[in-house]
Amino acid sequence: MSGKRGNFSRREFIKTAGGASIGSVLIPLSSLTHAHGSSSTKLPEQMIVPKRTFGKTGVNVSILSLGGVLGIYDQLIFRQAFKMGVTYWDTADSYGRGNNEKAIGKYFTKFPNDRKKVFLVTKASTSDPPRLTEKLNASLQRMNTSYIDMYFIHSVNDVKNKLTNEVKAWAEKAKAKGKIRFFGFSAHKNMENSMLAAAKLGWIDGIMMSYNYRLMVKNEMKRAVDACVKAGIGLTAMKTQAAFSANFYASIGSETDDALKMTENFLKKGYTAEQANLKVVWENPNIASICSAMRNITILQANVAAALNKKNLSEGDKKRLEQYARETAPCYCAGCANICESAVDLDVPISDILRYSMYNHSYGDRDRALMLLNALPADIKANILMADYSKAEKYCPQKIQIGKVLKKTYEDLT
Ligand code: SF4
Numbered sequence: 001m002s003g004k005r006g007n008f009s010r011r012e013f014i015k016t017a018g019g020a021s022i023g024s025v026l027i028p029l030s031s032l033t034h035a036h037g038s039s040s041t042k043l044p045e046q047m048i049v050p051k052r053t054f055g056k057t058g059v060n061v062s063i064l065s066l067g068g069v070l071g072i073y074d075q076l077i078f079r080q081a082f083k084m085g086v087t088y089w090d091t092a093d094s095y096g097r098g099n100n101e102k103a104i105g106k107y108f109t110k111f112p113n114d115r116k117k118v119f120l121v122t123k124a125s126t127s128d129p130p131r132l133t134e135k136l137n138a139s140l141q142r143m144n145t146s147y148i149d150m151y152f153i154h155s156v157n158d159v160k161n162k163l164t165n166e167v168k169a170w171a172e173k174a175k176a177k178g179k180i181r182f183f184g185f186s187a188h189k190n191m192e193n194s195m196l197a198a199a200k201l202g203w204i205d206g207i208m209m210s211y212n213y214r215l216m217v218k219n220e221m222k223r224a225v226d227a228c229v230k231a232g233i234g235l236t237a238m239k240t241q242a243a244f245s246a247n248f249y250a251s252i253g254s255e256t257d258d259a260l261k262m263t264e265n266f267l268k269k270g271y272t273a274e275q276a277n278l279k280v281v282w283e284n285p286n287i288a289s290i291c292s293a294m295r296n297i298t299i300l301q302a303n304v305a306a307a308l309n310k311k312n313l314s315e316g317d318k319k320r321l322e323q324y325a326r327e328t329a330p331c332y333c334a335g336c337a338n339i340c341e342s343a344v345d346l347d348v349p350i351s352d353i354l355r356y357s358m359y360n361h362s363y364g365d366r367d368r369a370l371m372l373l374n375a376l377p378a379d380i381k382a383n384i385l386m387a388d389y390s391k392a393e394k395y396c397p398q399k400i401q402i403g404k405v406l407k408k409t410y411e412d413l414t
Contacts, residue, residue, distance in 0.1 A: 048085035049307045054119075054288045055234030057182050057205055059149070061088040061119045061289050063282060064307045065236060066300075068293025069095045069368065070103050078107045080297060082114055084304045090208070090236075090291045092123035092154055093139050097371075101142035108144045115145055121208075121236075123154035123186055127162040129170040136179060148180045150206050156185040157337065159197035168203050182206055184233070189335035189351040191215075195224035199231035208291060210335055211237035213280050214325040218334075229286045237281050238291045241274060242325070242332050243362035262324035269317070275306035279313050280321055293363065329398045333358075340392035340402060346383040349376070350392065350402060353384065357409040366413075373413045384410045 051060040065088035066081045078089075091100045101122060108115050120143070124135040136151065151174065156162045163185065171183035184206035187194045191209040198204040207228060215221050228235055263273040271279075281290055294300045313321075325332075333354035340350045353373065360369035373381070389403035396402060 043083060043085075047308065049304055050085075052285070052288045053234075055206060055228075056232030057150075057234055059119060059182075059234075061234075062086050063289050064088070064278075064303055065090050065121075065289045065291040066294055067091075067238065067291040068295055069100050069365070070295070071096060071099055072103045072106055074103055075107055075110070077294065077297060077300060078104070079111075081294070081300055082111075082118070084300070086294075086300070086304065087117055088119040088121070088236075088289050088291075090121045091143075092125075092152075093135050093142075094123075094125055094154070098138070098142055101139055105142050105144035119149045120145065121150040121152060122148055123152040125154040127153050127156075127164070127167050129166050132167075132170055133174075136174060140179065147178055150182045150184060151180040152183075152206070152208060153185040155188050156194055157187060157190040159185075159194045159201070163198070163201060163204070168201075171203070182234075184208070186238070188239070188355055189337040191335055192218075192220040192224040193338075195228050195233075199224075199227035199233060202231065204231070204233055206234040206236065208236040208238050210239040211235075211281060211287065212240045212242040213277055213321040214242045214329075214332055215334060216281065216284060217322060217325075225284070225286050234288050235286060236289045236291050237287045240281050240290050240292065241277050241362075243358060262320050262327075265320055266317070271306065271309070272302065275302060275309075276313060276317060276321065278303060278306045279309070280318060282307070283312060330400050332398060333400060334398055336397065339395050339397065340389075343391040343395050344387050344389060346387040347380055348383045348387050348406070349380065350389075350406065353406050353409055354400070354402075356413065357405060360409070360412060369409075370413050373409070381410070381414070 049062045049064050052063050053059070054061045062085050064086050066078070066086050067090040070077055081087075081089075089104060091104060093101060095101070096103075104120070122139045122143070124132055124139070126132055126135060132153075136148070139148065140146065151171075153162060153167070171180070174180045175183070182205035184204050185194070185198070186208040188210055191211075195207060195209060198207060211221070216225075225235065266273045266276045278290055278292070281287055292299075292303050294303060333351055335351050337349075337351040341348065344350065356369040356372045359365045359372070384406050387403075389406070393400070393402050
């Protein structure tokens, strides 16, 4: 990367151009209301997001899943998502400290007939069966529903110790009681090993894992996806934008200007880089759905437009994405935590902290980043500043400046 460090005006130009171009690649709001009469009118089939079968569950789910943290006052987003066929909704008991689930509950109270048309996913950050029962019951109550379609254990990176026979028995009991239909887990790090281990278990119905243009080309990820497909595990991709903040990385000395030219190329082709990132993942038919944080109607419209656009990316587009991934590798943590964390003398969840940094700088979700970092035990937080990261940086396949990013993240969030 040879661009000039600190060239913020160029970045701002690209950011602005990207925002301006969105208008040409959106589903027009008028098509949701005026053109088809009242807002309650059903959209024509060609404007409804397509579906794919979710592994052995046999359920057809929308290829776009409504994720992220929405609040009680975001009812319009739920309503428009439903109308556009985005009927796979993802949440977690921790999102907005339960408020995301409450917002969904508010929607189902107003539109009770929509419940059975939505594939509803929530997650709990525990693998202790009694706590799972408590958390499941609380989620059901908050969402004003008697059942969850897919219940995930949140952020599993150690399948052997988290998905025990006790958890299996708990899941079977919850299914028998009609409280959950299917069971699985989400994975932000060590995804490939977790997926391979889950495929061997035989009782996992679904996995939501980090998966994007950077990760999907790696042989380990290809093998993990194949194993899950053979085991009938439905797959949902998350973190498909593989986002990073150029300004943040420039502030610690990482140069990314040349790589940002990639976004200009996509704009010239009529879609945004964000839409290209979704499309390349959908081109793998083994991915049933993409979970995307859609915090406003504009993002929803852009994502739906990408889902409806049947034109495949060209080989040139895919090469551009691969080049972009290579050039910006030091700005993206691939979640291979066993490599860096075992090379540090102290206990530091490196990959998790890099994800919190991403929430803060790339998603603009400082609250979530603050909550997650501050939930770490005091001794672990103290380790962040004291640890020696030189070996971890040497082994990191992405060549991330781990020490600098972690220390900056600590300063920003404490
Ligand atoms: S910091 Fe590097 S080694 Fe560690 S999880 Fe991220 S990409 Fe892998």
